[in-house]
Amino acid sequence: MTQQFYSGPVAVTGATGAQGGATLRALLRAGAQVRALTRAPHSPAAAELRALGAEVVQADFQDQDSLRAALAGAGALFAMSTPFGTDFATETAQGIGLLDAAVAGGTVEHVVFTSATNADRATGIPHFDSKSLIERHLSTLGLSWTVLGPGVFMDNYANDWSLESLREGVLALPMPGESPLPLVAAADIGALAALALAQPERFAGRRIDLASQWRTPLQVAAAISAASGREIVHREVPLAVVESYSPDLATMFRYFQQVGLEVEVEELHRCYPEVGWHTMERWAAGRSWDLGPAQRVR
Template identity: 70%
Template sequence: MTQINARLPVAVTGATGAQGGATARALLRAGRPVRALTRAVGSPAARELASLGAELAYADFDDPASLTAALDGAGALFAMSTPFGTDLDTEIRQGTALLDAAAATDSVRHVVLTSASNADRSTGIPHFDSKQRIEEHLATLDLPWTVLGPAVFLDNYANDWTLQALREGVLLLPMPADTPIPVIAADTIGAFAAHVLAHPDGYTGRRIDIASQWRTGHQIAAAITAASGRPIRCEQVPLSVVETYSADLAAMFRYFQQVGLAIDTEALHAAHPTVDWRTAEAWAADQAWEL
């Protein structure tokens, strides 16, 4: 049986970003102490978390001593990794270093690792396969764990690159506009992670792919239209164009088209009725669109 001391803080990596920030806020709302791990303890995002009650701790994935210090006395860990801004080898090295540091503590009793849907299936998508390597390393450690595989991030439709096109009235998507894909908001990932950490016994050793719903590009564009008041249409971007920017992302969207993700959202939601499964429409309504 997994025993997490609820008085000890949950260490949250990526706390100043979308997933980690959402998880930190969900834990704080549930009354759980949070230790936000970040290299930028003085950043606005870090200061906002501190104002909500989070403890800030400096942590650099390339500095094992800082990871050891940041995790000392934490009862659990929300772990995530990303190759964006670095590279795949760096992601694997940093991700395994974080998990090794957690395993070396006397206090961490559960790790929730966010990966990607289907990342355990040797997809051939570079940034999915790097996450598979980290998942496999976690399974070798003497730590209770849960792996979450989020589907396509709705939050990516409000980032700088997408906003530029939205201001021209277009949602660019490297998929047929009428093909449904499973989507999820960062807030829902955070809510699910907090749920797992509140009920670790039911999730130890489990890997769960998660999504709020299936939506086509047309439906996502309609949700943004309704929320922003700006008419938005969805247009498919050829994979050959995506390839010129990122072979990794082109491989992902090619996989989505040729193989696809498989998440039974109806069964998932029935098994977890207390999680806020934020719809694309609700997510879009919450955004401060400046189009």
Template identity: 60%
Template sequence: MLTVAVTGATGAQGGATARALLAAGHRVRALTRRPGSPAADALRGLGAEVRHADFDDRRSLEAALTGADSLFAVTTPFGTDTATEIRQGMALVDAAAEVRLGHVVFTSAAHADRGTGVPHYESKHLVEQHLRTAGVPWTVIAPAAFMDNYASGWTLDGLRDGSFAWPMPGDRPLTLIPASDIGAFAALVLQRGDEFAGRRIDIASDEHTPNQMAEILATAIGRQVAHQEVPLAHVRTRSSDLAAMFEYFTAVGLDVDVTSLRRDYPEVGWHSFTDWAVAQDWSTLLSAAPAHQ
């Protein structure tokens, strides 16, 4: 039985990893700045130990990590900025090395090691590089585009009007993955640390064009849905970082070997986009107040 410290445990990737580890019978130490939050309480209800940890407080990180076997590390610039993500990510890696953890699994982004020019990919790559030199056994898992984003934000707003609003041409393929598969794969890597140490793995569970995704969403929702290409200029007014990402998706794409991943790691239980779409409670999602008014 492992004791795994999980950052971002109240978020999508960390939460999915925590649940997968708990289901496999391991101890989860959920690290959060808000141990009294409803999301933290939900993790306690599943059997996790919740510890306070602040990425800007090195002592709190080391105290939270001491005694753990391994760490699942996730960073994000959203809500702060990429400079903060880099600083906090490196501090987390340094704390893991200081307490001599047996394995650090860092979740990055597919292609982040390929000089994409996408700000929040480049920031993650800098944390990856720091991890490689920290003197602690490491693995980097790098997810493709998140399916979960299609049930929130401007995409969900568009679906209310029968439009799959996505800033890519309708015929350009994109590799995809739901948070649940990221968590399942991360749990597999953590449980088989010796096998995965020193490896960087791009991961995805399916691949579709926006036109195909619109068709799948239409079937799952039970209403007509058509792809509408959102101009990059419009995205840029909201986020130059996201605009750069979609520009990369269109010009280069995210090639990930989905077939090999499904063949080599069937125990992950990879979900197709159709699997994910039919599992969503669209009636509730679509009846909620729009995110952008």
């Protein structure tokens, strides 16, 4: 249990989202004291976290005083960052500010930061490079740390944008159908993060890229088809189309196609069997797919 390692609670950022929420739940299952940091402590999502047993505190990620207050007495920190809803410079500034606040408080003993697979390799992908800058800063602070680099989220196949396409019978991805990607379930990110927080001596100073399974877009479409009872086909979206609404994502998928990500999945699963890694098929079967009646694929 995590509390035997820390005198204070584990602070969790992003707790109302996929990664942070999965980590918070895994920590609570392990018997840890958990403190969720959120901009909106009175939201329905925050109320749900309280019902699970977490302490919920307000944190303004652009205000150092707010962050120091939110982290006061915390024994460990799960940190994550995102440019979505802000921009890359803001993501980096907020991530560095969070880590600096953890140092300033003087009680945080171990930090787990989630970055992205291969973000330490100068990919040129803007939202990977912003995380790389935060990683580098973390390594200079004198704190015990672990960096996790998740691959492509399985959970993205069930977000609003994906569901809109799936309801038309299409899995629209800017990837060739036979090109495998390292997929990871948010639940598995949370399980490994909680493990790293519970066993800091096992994970200190390590950067671990992680994936639950390699799967092609065709295999992803087949898994969702089987789980939903709807025929889903893969359709490759041209990179030029992606470029028109997100140069960042276009750069990412171009990198995926031309360079590719590297994750030692078999070794990862051998070292950390406690995670209970999801296959794409198991993940899809565990969801409720409300895709409506079958429609003709255009």
